Amino acid sequence: MNGVGIGVRGLRPDPDVPLPPGPRWPSLVQSIALIRFRHRFQPWLQRRYGDVFTVRMLPDGRPLVVLTRPEQAKELFAADPSVFHAGKGNAILGPVMGEHSLLLQDGDEHARARRLLMPAFNKQALREYRELVSAIAADEAAHWPADVTLRSLDRMNVLTLEVILRVVFGVTDETRLAALRPRVNETISIGPDILLGFGFPRLQEHGRWKRAVENQRELDELIYAEIHERREVGDLEMRTDVLSQLMRAGEGDDRLGDAELRDQLVTLLLAGHETTATSLAWALYELGRRSDLLARSQRAADGSTPFGPSAEDDAWLEAVVKESMRLHPVIPMVVRTLMEPATIAGLDLPKGATVGASILLAHARDSNFTEPERFDPERFVGRNPAPHTWIPFGGGVRRCIGAGFAQMEGVAILREVLRRHDVAAAGDDEPRVRNITSVPRFGARIHVMPRRAASRSGLI
Numbered sequence: 438m439n440g441v442g443i444g445v446r447g448l449r450p451d452p453d454v455p456l457p458p459g460p461r462w463p464s465l466v467q468s469i470a471l472i473r474f475r476h477r478f479q480p481w482l483q484r485r486y487g488d489v490f491t492v493r494m495l496p497d498g499r500p501l502v503v504l505t506r507p508e509q510a511k512e513l514f515a516a517d518p519s520v521f522h523a524g525k526g527n528a529i530l531g532p533v534m535g536e537h538s539l540l541l542q543d544g545d546e547h548a549r550a551r552r553l554l555m556p557a558f559n560k561q562a563l564r565e566y567r568e569l570v571s572a573i574a575a576d577e578a579a580h581w582p583a584d585v586t587l588r589s590l591d592r593m594n595v596l597t598l599e600v601i602l603r604v605v606f607g608v609t610d611e612t613r614l615a616a617l618r619p620r621v622n623e624t625i626s627i628g629p630d631i632l633l634g635f636g637f638p639r640l641q642e643h644g645r646w647k648r649a650v651e652n653q654r655e656l657d658e659l660i661y662a663e664i665h666e667r668r669e670v671g672d673l674e675m676r677t678d679v680l681s682q683l684m685r686a687g688e689g690d691d692r693l694g695d696a697e698l699r700d701q702l703v704t705l706l707l708a709g710h711e712t713t714a715t716s717l718a719w720a721l722y723e724l725g726r727r728s729d730l731l732a733r734s735q736r737a738a739d740g741s742t743p744f745g746p747s748a749e750d751d752a753w754l755e756a757v758v759k760e761s762m763r764l765h766p767v768i769p770m771v772v773r774t775l776m777e778p779a780t781i782a783g784l785d786l787p788k789g790a791t792v793g794a795s796i797l798l799a800h801a802r803d804s805n806f807t808e809p810e811r812f813d814p815e816r817f818v819g820r821n822p823a824p825h826t827w828i829p830f831g832g833g834v835r836r837c838i839g840a841g842f843a844q845m846e847g848v849a850i851l852r853e854v855l856r857r858h859d860v861a862a863a864g865d866d867e868p869r870v871r872n873i874t875s876v877p878r879f880g881a882r883i884h885v886m887p888r889r890a891a892s893r894s895g896l897i
């Protein structure tokens with residue numbers, strides 16, 4: 438998904454195959470620069486070496502070839518998935534997500550899981566989730582204190598977590614929700630240090646590692662209890678949540694077993710929670726810096742027709758979400774590792790090399806977007822960006838399965854917040870790296886005030 442781990446253990450590319458230029462520094466320095474200082478390092482690499490460059494990564498200087506042009510991204514996304522693997526690079530997430538996780542699989546296993554998961558994310562399913570997402574957002578936004586400065590990232594994290602628990606896991610029982618929340622919170626805050634520790638069983642008997650293992654066991658027990666109860670009650674056909682749909686998917690032997698369901702649920706939690714929250718936090722922050730865009734978004738949130746929001750209103754809010762994802766990519770790059778020698782973007786690459794499409798650079802290219810540093814949702818109104826220039830969700834057979842879900846959720850949440858509140862950015866912010874994702878360093882702080890019109894209509 439994101440270049441947490443580059444390459445595949447035991448698969449060392451032939452060092453004699455010539456690769457695009459790149460720095461000659463030690464791989465430790467290059468890895469730190471690429472991961473920790475990605476926002477400055479990637480643009481520097483492009484200026485210094487051009488549109489294709491090679492970074493040498495830990496542990497042994499294995500190459501990561503980075504592509505930055507839309508036609509190169511297109512080739513990468515269309516490449517044969519049996520040769521261009523994505524799952525192996527995410528292996529570090531295995532101990533938490535589980536071996537069946539969609540993110541970790543490749544080849545036939547991935548294709549099967551993807552086929553079983555897809556119906557839960559199609560247009561019809563998304564329409565069914567929307568009402569519940571709006572209700573969750575309305576409840577949360579109505580309880581924000583008046584006239585206060587808050588970290589919108591924190592508020593959005595609370596909201597998107599609640600959406601995962603109730604719309605994806607489909608949990609309605611308050612006692613189980615209360616038991617799940619702290620365990621899920623602990624799981625989502627696991628960093629690389631804990632993940633790496635999972636490789637050393639002795640470590641798991643101590644301190645934070647021990648707590649992480651215990652927490653995971655408790656979380657798994659709750660998830661399995663939910664799955665078993667759902668099977669016993671036998672009302673799966675009537676339920677619209679993601680878990681129930683996954684339990685119904687497939688026929689005969691081709692169904693997801695309990696362990697598979699558990700792994701996919703934890704994957705959806707980890708892949709879908711903070712990513713969406715961060716994009717929404719940036720969206721509120723950016724609207725809070727531009728009173729004209731805020732006013733337009735509030736009109737769209739209120740609905741411009743006597744019957745409520747029109748398709749144009751939805752389209753504007755969706756454009757705000759998309760522009761936020763463009764200007765502030767949460768995930769910097771998508772990567773694939775070559776299982777066989779292959780040619781891509783005119784380059785002959787050896788088996789074992791990793792090749793990535795930079796989301797950060799694609800979104801910041803002035804040949805892709807005019808004045809790329811400007812927040813301008815208008816670029817997405819009534820038109821699509823040129824192919825493979827806007828790639829926050831990656832592409833091809835690995836394209837984010839939750840892309841439609843994230844956009845639906847974004848529109849619903851923005852609508853409920855903006856119907857009730859005025860927002861003004863409180864100070865400047867900038868991206869900082871948090872584990873895999875990039876988040877606003879200061880939490881995208883906004884000052885929130887109740888809207889007078891909204892108060893009059895009894896929303897608050």
Ligand code: HEM
Binds near residue numbers: 708
């Ligand atoms: C703003 C929100 C989000 C962003 C920016 C995002 C981004 C991404 C990216 C870049 C990938 C890798 C694609 C590739 O390798 O080509 C991905 C994969 C994935 N995402 Fe998302 N995502 C978001 C929200 C979600 C949500 C809401 C869910 C689920 C509820 C989700 C579930 C997944 C899963 C399961 C995969 C693995 C797909 C596969 O390997 O087949 N994501 N996402």
